[in-house]
Structures are given as structure tokens and as C-alpha cells.
Amino acid sequence: MSALPPLREVIARHGLSASKALGQNFLFDEQLLDRIAAIPGSLKGESVLEVGPGPGGLTRALLRAGAKVTAIEMDRRCLPALAEVEAAFPGQLTVIEGDAMKIAPASLFDGPYHIVANLPYNVGTALFTGWLSGEEWPPQWRSLTLMFQEEVARRIVAEEDTSAYGRLAVLAQWRAKAKLAMKVHRSAFTPPPKVMSAIVHVVPGDAPEGVSMRKLERITEAAFGQRRKMLRQSLKGVPGALEALESLGIDPQRRAETLSVAEFVTIARALS
Numbered sequence: 001m002s003a004l005p006p007l008r009e010v011i012a013r014h015g016l017s018a019s020k021a022l023g024q025n026f027l028f029d030e031q032l033l034d035r036i037a038a039i040p041g042s043l044k045g046e047s048v049l050e051v052g053p054g055p056g057g058l059t060r061a062l063l064r065a066g067a068k069v070t071a072i073e074m075d076r077r078c079l080p081a082l083a084e085v086e087a088a089f090p091g092q093l094t095v096i097e098g099d100a101m102k103i104a105p106a107s108l109f110d111g112p113y114h115i116v117a118n119l120p121y122n123v124g125t126a127l128f129t130g131w132l133s134g135e136e137w138p139p140q141w142r143s144l145t146l147m148f149q150e151e152v153a154r155r156i157v158a159e160e161d162t163s164a165y166g167r168l169a170v171l172a173q174w175r176a177k178a179k180l181a182m183k184v185h186r187s188a189f190t191p192p193p194k195v196m197s198a199i200v201h202v203v204p205g206d207a208p209e210g211v212s213m214r215k216l217e218r219i220t221e222a223a224f225g226q227r228r229k230m231l232r233q234s235l236k237g238v239p240g241a242l243e244a245l246e247s248l249g250i251d252p253q254r255r256a257e258t259l260s261v262a263e264f265v266t267i268a269r270a271l272s
């Protein structure tokens with residue numbers, strides 16, 4: 001245990017009133033934070049990127065777990081509190097003041113790393129899709145452990161034939177394994193957000209052979225852009241798609257949400 005003061009005291013001392021614009025909902029419960037930091041498995045000696053450390057609750061938990069943390073925080077009001085955390089865990093924490101949307105994580109690490117974050121909700125999905133969309137696969141990151149609004153988390157891990165299933169599920173599952181690791185009640189946050197949260201854990205899987213990411217995106221965009229329509233209608237504008245359905249024996253009367261991730265992959269492969 002570090003000798004750091006309780007987080008509520010840190011917030012009060014540094015005047016860190018939560019900013020809605022920066023998506024600030026802080027976690028103070030150390031046991032909960034330790035459970036979150038345990039989701040990726042042992043982090044002893046591992047490199048971790050944390051986006052949005054805020055006053056440093058999750059950061060402390062990651063450091064207690066033995067990780068070497070690089071944290072990107074946009075709100076400079078948090079920097080003095082984070083400097084105290086840095087001093088309590090010498091050599092273990094590097095804080096970068098900046099916008100995570102503008103910093104390529106790979107530029108921060110020489111080797112593999114994990115990403116663990118209680119994400120700001122306003123940029124969470126954009127960061128997540130960026131991390132999943134890299135050309136290089138497997139990516140340099142070994143796992144993602146990310147807090148989302150529960151509704152978004154459910155869309156990431158959704159299976160076909162459910163209303164939550166869509167582009168996000170296909171993107172997250174076609175070459176990675178995504179699971180719902182933990183639900184987090186809104187009352188765990190200060191201030192509590194309007195909705196429940198959940199943590200998603202993602203690890204890279206094998207990339208299917210011969211599939212272009214761009215074609216997969218094109219297909220899912222068209223198919224889910226008109227998700228109530230039959231594929232023969234929604235895929236009409238994608239060159240070669242209707243022929244691909246026929247050659248693969250996929251009924252063009254089906255709708256997007258009935259297609260498994262594997263079926264989307266076979267269509268994308270046929271077009272690639």
C-alpha cells in the first residue's frame with residue numbers, strides 16, 4: 001500500500017470538480033479499482049497505457065499491481081495530483097499532458113503493452129475503434145480493458161440476431177476476442193453518470209486470411225446502414241456483393257443482423 005492520501009482528499013485539496021465536458025466521472029473505491037486492474041491478468045513488470053487518469057485512482061491500482069504506466073491526461077488541473085502518485089511509485093509512472101485522440105500509443109512504447117482505461121465517454125468509442133483498426137495484426141497492444149457505458153459494452157460483445165449487434169460487434173470480433181468482464185454500478189462513480197457502465201476485455205485473435213479490413217468495413221457499413229432491409233437491397237451499392245452472396249450460398253433475403261461475424265468475413269474475403 002502506498003502512503004498516498006485518500007482520493008476524495010486529493011480531489012478536495014486540488015479543487016478537482018468533475019468537468020462534464022471532459023467526461024469526468026471518478027472512481028474512488030480502492031477494492032473495485034484493484035479488481036479492474038486485475039482483469040488483464042498479472043501486470044507485474046508489464047507496460048500499460050492509461051487514458052484519462054484524472055486524479056489517479058485507477059493509476060494507483062495499476063501501479064500497486066506492479067505495472068509500468070504511461071498515462072495521457074488532457075486536464076492539466078489533474079497534473080499536481082498525478083505528480084504525487086508518480087513520487088509515491090518512483091520510476092513506475094510517466095504522465096503525458098495531451099489529447100489521447102492525437103497521440104499514437106505505439107509511439108510511446110518499444111515493446112508490447114496493455115491499455116487499461118476508465119474512458120471519457122465522449123471519445124471512448126472513437127479511441128476503441130482506432131485501436132482495433134490498425135493495419136498491423138496482431139497489434140502491439142496485448143489487451144484492452146476499457147470502461148464503457150453498458151449499452152456500448154453490450155454492442156461490442158453482441159452476438160448476431162440481437163438488437164445490440166452491428167458494426168461495432170463485427171469490428172471488435174472479426175480478429176479479436178471481446179468479453180464483458182465486469183458490470184459497474186453508476187453509484188460507484190463521483191458524480192454518478194445517468195447510465196450503468198461495464199468493462200470490456202479484448203485480446204487479439206488470429207486475423208482471417210485474405211480479408212481486407214476496408215472491404216469488411218464497406219460491407220458492414222452498407223448492411224447495417226439499412227439494417228431493417230434485406231441484404232439484396234442494402235448491399236446493392238457495393239460492387240460484387242450480390243454476386244458474392246450467391247456464390248457463398250447466403251440468402252439475399254436475410255437482414256444484416258442475422259449474419260454471423262464469420263459470414264461477414266467470408267463476404268469481405270470474396271470481395272478482397
Ligand SMILES: C[S@@+](CC[C@H](N)C(=O)[O-])C[C@H]1O[C@@H](n2cnc3c(N)ncnc32)[C@H](O)[C@@H]1O
Nearest residue numbers: 022025026027052053054074075099100118120
Ligand atoms: C471517466 S474519467 C476517469 C478518471 C479516472 N481514471 C478514474 O477512473 O477515476 C475520464 C478522464 O479522461 C480525461 N480525458 C477526457 N478526454 C481526454 C482525451 N481526449 N485525452 C486524454 N484524457 C482525456 C478526463 O479529463 C478524465 O480525467
